[in-house]
Amino acid sequence: xxxxxxxxxELLRQILNSKNxxxxxxxxESLIFRGRLQSVDVLDxxxxxxxxxxxxxxxGFDQARLDSVEEIINLLGST
Numbered sequence: 001x002x003x004x005x006x007x008x009x010e011l012l013r014q015i016l017n018s019k020n021x022x023x024x025x026x027x028x029e030s031l032i033f034r035g036r037l038q039s040v041d042v043l044d045x046x047x048x049x050x051x052x053x054x055x056x057x058x059x060g061f062d063q064a065r066l067d068s069v070e071e072i073i074n075l076l077g078s079t
Contacts, residue, residue, distance in 0.1 A: 011045065027068065
């Protein structure tokens with residue numbers, strides 16, 4: 001597994017574990033729209049992506065692009 005994917009998966013595991021959600025998740029699984037992540041969790045994710053990978057969200061972001069590990073990796077690949 002590549003470094004970016006593993007870093008994203010680890011952050012998502014930490015966020016979910018902090019909510020007592022220890023169920024595994026697939027890279028393609030919807031996490032926001034299925035209700036496993038809330039808006040405050042998305043903000044943590046955005047901050048992480050800005051700090052770790054230099055993504056600039058100052059113009060805003062589409063929540064759908066952060067809904068799964070696959071979507072996040074695609075976002076990282078397009079920057």
